[in-house]
Amino acid sequence: MPHTPGSYTTSDLSRKSGDIIxxxxxxPVTITQRNKPRLVLLNIEDYDRLMRQSDARSAMTLETMPDELFGEFETAVGAYADSDEAGR
Structure with a gap:
């Protein structure tokens, strides 16, 4: 079965691991299983770059928010409320 460039089956990976690596x-190389993409192999530099660029945001509630961040949140909400009042 022909594959697209940079795409191999799990069977190919078993037989030609050195070439694929x-x-x-x-x-980046895609590994398919039953004609569906399942894995991506990439070099460590690309992986590190993606990890550095990943979104570091996290979800929390007001109760679990660190005090410093809660203070920033209060300040931002206050500034927004003041600007909204001034605009009325």
């Missing part, structure tokens, strides 16, 4: 060092 060598390719993954140059650019």
């Amino acid at each position: 060598a390719e993954a060092l140059r650019h």
